[in-house]
Amino acid sequence: MQRFLSNAVPKSIGGICLPWFLGALFGCGSPEVLPAPEPEPEVAIVPIVEAGDLVVEDARVQLFGEMGAAFFVVRNTGTEPERLLRIESPRAASVETHETVADGSVMRMEPREDGFPIPPGETLRLKPGGKHAMLLGLMDSPASEDSAPANTFLLRLVFEHQGTVEVPASVRGLAIPGGMDPTAQGDDS
Numbered sequence: 597m598q599r600f601l602s603n604a605v606p607k608s609i610g611g612i613c614l615p616w617f618l619g620a621l622f623g624c625g626s627p628e629v630l631p632a633p634e635p636e637p638e639v640a641i642v643p644i645v646e647a648g649d650l651v652v653e654d655a656r657v658q659l660f661g662e663m664g665a666a667f668f669v670v671r672n673t674g675t676e677p678e679r680l681l682r683i684e685s686p687r688a689a690s691v692e693t694h695e696t697v698a699d700g701s702v703m704r705m706e707p708r709e710d711g712f713p714i715p716p717g718e719t720l721r722l723k724p725g726g727k728h729a730m731l732l733g734l735m736d737s738p739a740s741e742d743s744a745p746a747n748t749f750l751l752r753l754v755f756e757h758q759g760t761v762e763v764p765a766s767v768r769g770l771a772i773p774g775g776m777d778p779t780a781q782g783d784d785s
């Protein structure tokens with residue numbers, strides 16, 4: 597049984613990086629006003645997870661003190677519609693499904709309480725500036741609940757038909773504005 601490294605969650609930057617955090621999610625971070633980032637920790641290479649007709653790839657989380665965001669790609673290779681109902685994690689008190697949408701020139705997050713549909717043959721992409729999962733109330737989880745490899749963050753994706761699929765996500769610290777999806781930028785960028 598492996599455990600997460602205890603330093604996987606940066607604890608010292610909780611308060612000051614909230615605006616940065618929100619900017620990262622909205623895809624509108626302002627690099628010139630940001631503090632210098634700490635060196636990136638070694639990022640684990642996470643496996644592709646296959647479950648039934650579903651393939652989950654590129655799972656990653658960005659952690660900001662007690663909050664975070666999760667992103668991943670799910671391909672539905674089958675012939676039946678699927679739906680990602682919700683996401684859970686032993687390290688988050690709650691996980692919400694959100695989508696960042698443009699409201700004029702302003703980007704804002706909207707809850708997606710019914711999760712995200714994945715039609716047959718299509719791909720669901722959770723990414724900065726778009727659909728994403730918000731991790732709230734991050735904590736160190738008991739080892740007994742945590743089967744994730746070192747330096748990864750366990751996500752449990754709950755699908756309507758496939759049920760629960762456990763996915764280890766690579767852990768990133770602070771978001772890097774230059775790494776944002778350029779399609780997420782507002783008109784003011």
Ligand SMILES: [Cu+2]
Nearest residue numbers: 621694705730
């Ligand atoms: Cu959100």
